Amino acid sequence: QAHAKVWHLYNDHFRPSQRGKVSIALSSHWIKPQNMTEKNIKECQKSLDFVLGWFAKPIFIDGDYPESMRNNLSSLLPEFSDAEKKYIKGTADFFALSFGATLSFQLLDSHMKFQQLESISLRQLLYWINSEYNNPQIFIVENSWFVSGSTKRDDAKYIYYLKKFIMETLKAIRYDGVDVFGYTVWSLLDGFEWHRGYSIRRGLFYIDFQSHDKKLVPKSSALFYQKLIEKNGFPPLPENQPIEGVFPCGFAWGIADNYIQVDTTPSQFLDPNVYVWDVHQTKQLIKVDGVFGSRRKRHCVDFAAIRLQISLLQEVHVTHFHFSLKWSSILPLGNLSVINHTLVHYYQCFVSELLRVNITPVVALWQPMAENQELPASLSKYGAWENPETVQAFAEYAKLCFTKLGDHVKIWITINEPSVKNLTYTAGHNLLKAHAKAWHLYDKEFRRSQKGKISIALQADWVEPACPFSRKDQEVADRILEFDIGWLAEPIFGNGDYPHIMREWLHQRNSVDLYNFHLPYFSEDEKKLIQGSFDFFALSHYTTTLVGWEKEDALKYDHYLEVQMINDITWLHSPGRAAVVPWGLRRVLKWVKSKYGDVPVYVMANGIDDGQNMVHDKLRVYYIQNYINEALKAYTLDNVNLQGYFVYSFNDKTAPKYGLYSYVAKQYEPKPSMKHYREIIDNNGFPRPDTEVLCPEETVSCPECHFFRTRKSLLAFVAFIFVAFIVTLFLINYYSRRVRRQYK
Numbered sequence: 001q002a003h004a005k006v007w008h009l010y011n012d013h014f015r016p017s018q019r020g021k022v023s024i025a026l027s028s029h030w031i032k033p034q035n036m037t038e039k040n041i042k043e044c045q046k047s048l049d050f051v052l053g054w055f056a057k058p059i060f061i062d063g064d065y066p067e068s069m070r071n072n073l074s075s076l077l078p079e080f081s082d083a084e085k086k087y088i089k090g091t092a093d094f095f096a097l098s099f100g101a102t103l104s105f106q107l108l109d110s111h112m113k114f115q116q117l118e119s120i121s122l123r124q125l126l127y128w129i130n131s132e133y134n135n136p137q138i139f140i141v142e143n144s145w146f147v148s149g150s151t152k153r154d155d156a157k158y159i160y161y162l163k164k165f166i167m168e169t170l171k172a173i174r175y176d177g178v179d180v181f182g183y184t185v186w187s188l189l190d191g192f193e194w195h196r197g198y199s200i201r202r203g204l205f206y207i208d209f210q211s212h213d214k215k216l217v218p219k220s221s222a223l224f225y226q227k228l229i230e231k232n233g234f235p236p237l238p239e240n241q242p243i244e245g246v247f248p249c250g251f252a253w254g255i256a257d258n259y260i261q262v263d264t265t266p267s268q269f270l271d272p273n274v275y276v277w278d279v280h281q282t283k284q285l286i287k288v289d290g291v292f293g294s295r296r297k298r299h300c301v302d303f304a305a306i307r308l309q310i311s312l313l314q315e316v317h318v319t320h321f322h323f324s325l326k327w328s329s330i331l332p333l334g335n336l337s338v339i340n341h342t343l344v345h346y347y348q349c350f351v352s353e354l355l356r357v358n359i360t361p362v363v364a365l366w367q368p369m370a371e372n373q374e375l376p377a378s379l380s381k382y383g384a385w386e387n388p389e390t391v392q393a394f395a396e397y398a399k400l401c402f403t404k405l406g407d408h409v410k411i412w413i414t415i416n417e418p419s420v421k422n423l424t425y426t427a428g429h430n431l432l433k434a435h436a437k438a439w440h441l442y443d444k445e446f447r448r449s450q451k452g453k454i455s456i457a458l459q460a461d462w463v464e465p466a467c468p469f470s471r472k473d474q475e476v477a478d479r480i481l482e483f484d485i486g487w488l489a490e491p492i493f494g495n496g497d498y499p500h501i502m503r504e505w506l507h508q509r510n511s512v513d514l515y516n517f518h519l520p521y522f523s524e525d526e527k528k529l530i531q532g533s534f535d536f537f538a539l540s541h542y543t544t545t546l547v548g549w550e551k552e553d554a555l556k557y558d559h560y561l562e563v564q565m566i567n568d569i570t571w572l573h574s575p576g577r578a579a580v581v582p583w584g585l586r587r588v589l590k591w592v593k594s595k596y597g598d599v600p601v602y603v604m605a606n607g608i609d610d611g612q613n614m615v616h617d618k619l620r621v622y623y624i625q626n627y628i629n630e631a632l633k634a635y636t637l638d639n640v641n642l643q644g645y646f647v648y649s650f651n652d653k654t655a656p657k658y659g660l661y662s663y664v665a666k667q668y669e670p671k672p673s674m675k676h677y678r679e680i681i682d683n684n685g686f687p688r689p690d691t692e693v694l695c696p697e698e699t700v701s702c703p704e705c706h707f708f709r710t711r712k713s714l715l716a717f718v719a720f721i722f723v724a725f726i727v728t729l730f731l732i733n734y735y736s737r738r739v740r741r742q743y744k
Helices: 002-013 038-062 067-076 082-088 122-132 156-174 220-231 304-316 341-356 377-381 389-405 425-445 471-493 500-512 524-530 583-596 618-636 672-683 705-709 712-743
Strands: 025-028 030-032 095-099 117-119 138-143 180-185 205-207 216-218 252-256 273-277 285-292 320-324 360-366 411-416 453-459 462-465 537-540 544-548 563-566 601-606 642-648 661-664 667-670
Touching (some): 002 082, 030 122, 122 156, 156 180, 252 360, 252 601, 304 341, 304 672, 320 642, 341 389, 425 471, 425 524, 453 471, 471 524, 471 544, 471 583, 583 601, 583 618, 667 672
Parallel strands (some): 025 095, 138 180, 252 642, 360 411, 411 453, 453 537, 601 642
Antiparallel strands (some): 205 216, 273 285, 661 667
């Protein structure tokens, strides 16, 4: 009633001359049902009625309280007379909304939630207000989040909540038709936050409460908000717009998978036993004891699983397929005393069949998986990569693989995606030496005859400073990139030693911590062995992470590296919570070029998980489209020497939720993302509509081509015999004619 009196006072006596507007500012939360049932939805409506509708309905609708309040509170709720209802109704020139300031998340009285789930969706609240109160003009008069009281100037968490709320406001305007005409951040400066006191901060300007002058210092959020106002929102950035263009001819289009499906079950044609068919009683085959048929050698056609996998790969039109061998299965004892020849033969058949259909195999010798990291049990038991003997064992294993498979494999990966998160410095040290030994072994003994190339594949997710205006956040991002990528990359592709940043940081930590983080040193001979042991730079990339130096969330803070992991809640996220940030791939490719020069680069794995019921897997379609486009920008705009791109992964059976093929009821079904990837491959990128593909058609080789290519000496001998035979026939014919003429 007080509000209504003031509104009428202004309306009757001041509006004609002052031409202003008057309203009431109402705080609200947003609520969503625990389950999508009619009862829960009604409870959500009741929650909003009790908090917002209590004041909004009398003013914006009919002058009376919500029906749900009347039903629940009965006589406790005062009655309006008809005159009062008429007097209150319509006493607002706009809807003034406060969201996230006084009723911040988890501050609402639990009784007001009616056992439903509180949410921070400003867009949904704006849509509800628009629908519930007859499309009013809305002015957001207070909106913000908060950070810890210990956070000073780099308030990244505040920035990304602010970004989320303003983006949701823009979406409500653009897509939902909500008439929002203003937005106000809460608050200008840090202050006393009621019952939370000084334990949190909400201001755009930082104040040191212990200082004498209480100087105002702009935070990163103030700079962010300033830039946002200058741009009047979020205009598309030129660097984030898709481009048109194609990749070079001969570009490697591939699929990556952890492992191939191995099924070495003997074919019926390999069974030497003789059977009798019992057609009268059991209707089954009965083996005849002591009677055997002829035995024959095992052939590749005996493995039915190979044909199926390769036919699926052919459907995608890829030129390359990347998978890892199982070291623990090939050499169960970790040495050459026991070799699984059946499995080796299976791999030989698989790669030769790939070549037969013009798909180049890209084979990794080892990839860490599962608890034992796929190491042979004997090696895993005695220290795994902590034990220097594993280095020599790996070299022996590599030699076996080069010998048995090298005629068919022209691109080798020594070690695929070693997880630096689970690697000790000693283990990483030995792993680098193992890679280098395998590389030099191939270089000296196999490269000349097999004519292949070999390198290591590293995981290279991008790391971005959380506060783009913060020098300290940039330093943290640089440090994490060196620890995540440079740790194993710098010795190989750089100066033969670990990154200088790593050594400095660990020296500093060791001087203040109780624990001693020892980063081993390479001898000069080891540096020479490791440095330059590559033919290309292979990386896998999946997502991008934000990092900052201010400690805000203890659960996501790394004390060892003094880094706070931050989540930009406006980014797209997969069901597994992986952020979809296409521009991160371009930035990591540029970083590799700036660090290690014009080295040939392969993106060996790039993919995203999907949900169980995502039939159309739209997220993966979006992911593949945009990540490949960013790779094209790196190639065309940044001059990165990009040689190939591989989607991860092949199918859901070997990598659940990541596959281009689903696997249900023992059947493989292509997802829409597979067809989309195939279209990009067929176009060799994103050509302009009026552009023709200029790459010459590759000659399709016949099945026998590999047979002839690998037996050149035999072919030369056969050709010699054939020519000699023809010459002999010619001479016999020639001299027999001369003899006949002489007798005549």
